[in-house]
Amino acid sequence: MKKNTIDIITMGCSKNLVDSETLMGLFEANGYHCTHDSKNPQGEIAVVNTCGFIQDAKEESINTILELAQAKDEGRLKKLFVMGCLSQRYQKELEQEIPQVDKYYGKFNYKELLRDLGKGEMTLCDGQRHITTPRHYAYIKISEGCDRRCAYCAIPIITGKHQSRPIDDILDEVRQLVENGTREFQIIAQELTYYGIDIDGKRHIAELISRMADIKGVRWIRLHYAYPTHFPWELLEVIREKPNVCKYLDIALQHISDHMLERMHRNVTKRETYELIERIRREVPGIHLRTTLMVGFPGETDDDFEQLLEFTRKARFERMGAFAYSEEEGTYSALHYDDDVPETTKQYRLDKLMALQQRISAELEAEKVGKVMKVVVDRKEGDYYVGRTEYCSPEVDPEVLIPAADRRLRVGQMYDVRITDSEEFDLYGEIVKK
Missing domain, CATH: 3.40.50.12160 (Methylthiotransferase, N-terminal domain)
Structure with missing residues (x-):
């Protein structure tokens, strides 16, 4: 001890x-x-x-x-x-x-x-964090809480209403981390597209990301946890025009049938969801979308699930996670709906949805073979260096494996890598010799 x-x-x-x-x-x-x-x-x-x-x-x-x-x-x-x-x-x-x-x-x-613990007088650390991730990347939390009232979600009960951090505090934190060697930033919030609403009634996410991108030393910025309703279109211009803002967006959509979206209190329709995805891809060519989908929500019918499968086939998300509904105490769905989809049905639907996504992911990753992509090296593991492209967030997305025998690479450095092979969720590559 x-x-x-x-x-x-x-x-x-x-x-x-x-x-x-x-x-x-x-x-x-x-x-x-x-x-x-x-x-x-x-x-x-x-x-x-x-x-x-x-x-x-x-x-x-x-x-x-x-x-x-x-x-x-x-x-x-x-x-x-x-x-x-x-x-x-x-x-x-x-x-x-x-x-x-x-x-x-x-x-x-x-x-x-x-x-x-008995510290009568505390030394303040001026918000400096002990970064536990590899030094070259860090997470930046831009807000707490959530004003959405999705029927299944307990987060607003736990964290309370949405509270945006002051924009200058966030930018100061990024500058401080850059000074300490951080180059890549994952921007996180329960609902990042709502950023600023509680301050002056306006969405300031585009301004925040644009100003962050202008900080010297910031190589990559990646955006997590957007919400589809009232999407701030000006953010797409920032993603498209700023070279260090990754063409990547994590936007949880949960479902597609109007029946489910209404019961879930998502405040968006099937038509609006399809139009949203089409516009994002039109305005930011090459963007990789990550989403989360849910099966087995109370009242989900076979037809609802078939619509979800059709949506997954058509949207061809580059990244997708899914989970089966579980009742959370105190939520609207726990109070007002019967958890009426059998567990075996939930698991069957989850397995079928993920099997479909696995095939889609394998096809999309195979299209990268032969291309030269910028890759940041995260670590060495066995006979490979393991890295990521701008389209991959740490721990949740595909990785790029580069043979360690070819040459010595530095963790945190970016290299031009030619993709030589692919699997369902990972890529293999070789350093492009200059």
Whole structure:
């Protein structure tokens, strides 16, 4: 058990990761040593940053807390703290069920933890984060919360209303990270196209990304979690015209049938969704779209699902994830709908949808063979360097494998790579010799 060492374990999404990195920066400014997601925690203090989005994520968070609670009971851990979405929502229940935890914090008050550890006077870190990703890329969270009221989603219940960060704070953070060697930025929010509405009633996402792109040293900017309704069209001009804004957009669409979209409270129609995709692709040639789709929502019929399959065939998303509906306590669908699609049907539909997407992905990736693409190297793994093109976000998208025997490459550097082969979700390539 290492004195003054804190192990931080992050569950769930990249937005949680940014919170963990912020907390680590605060701890380290005050004399603590931090490790992140250690396979073998050695510190005397552990902090679990939980996820509460869907049932599987909740269970994973609870199992992690229980494992560390046992370590505390056995004397292998001195203090255990829990923060994040799960404890924001279920703090009282968790306090009763797992009393070994010294204190539970929510989604927003976790910075009190340092004071509770006995630090009467805190050294502020001016928002500097301890970046846990490879140094060349980082996540930038531009807002908290969400004003959407999708019928299935518990996020607004957990995080509250949408709150945009001041634009100058975000740009200062990017400049600071550039000074420390970061070159690639994943822009994240629960709903990034809503950015600025709570400040002056206007959408400022295009202005923010344009100004960010003008910062010297920023090589790639990639956008995550847009919403289809009232899409800010001016953002497409920024993606098209700024060479360091990746031709990539993550926009969760969930479903396509009007019946499902209405029941889900998505505030968009089937026709509008098709028109949205057509316009995005027309205005930004070559853009890669990532989306998320849901099967098994209450009331989903065979016809609804067939429309979803047809949509997937026609839209040919370059990147797509899907999941089966799980009822979330307190949401509109939990309160007003019966979870009437059998689990076996949900799984069948999910498997069929993903099998279709697998074929589409294989075809789209095969079209890249023979092309020369800019690739950033993330790591070396076995006999290969592993990298990504501008069309690939870390951890969720296809990677490019480059034989390590050919020449020595530097992590974080960009290289021109000729694509030599493809699989369903990955590419193989060789360095273009100059």
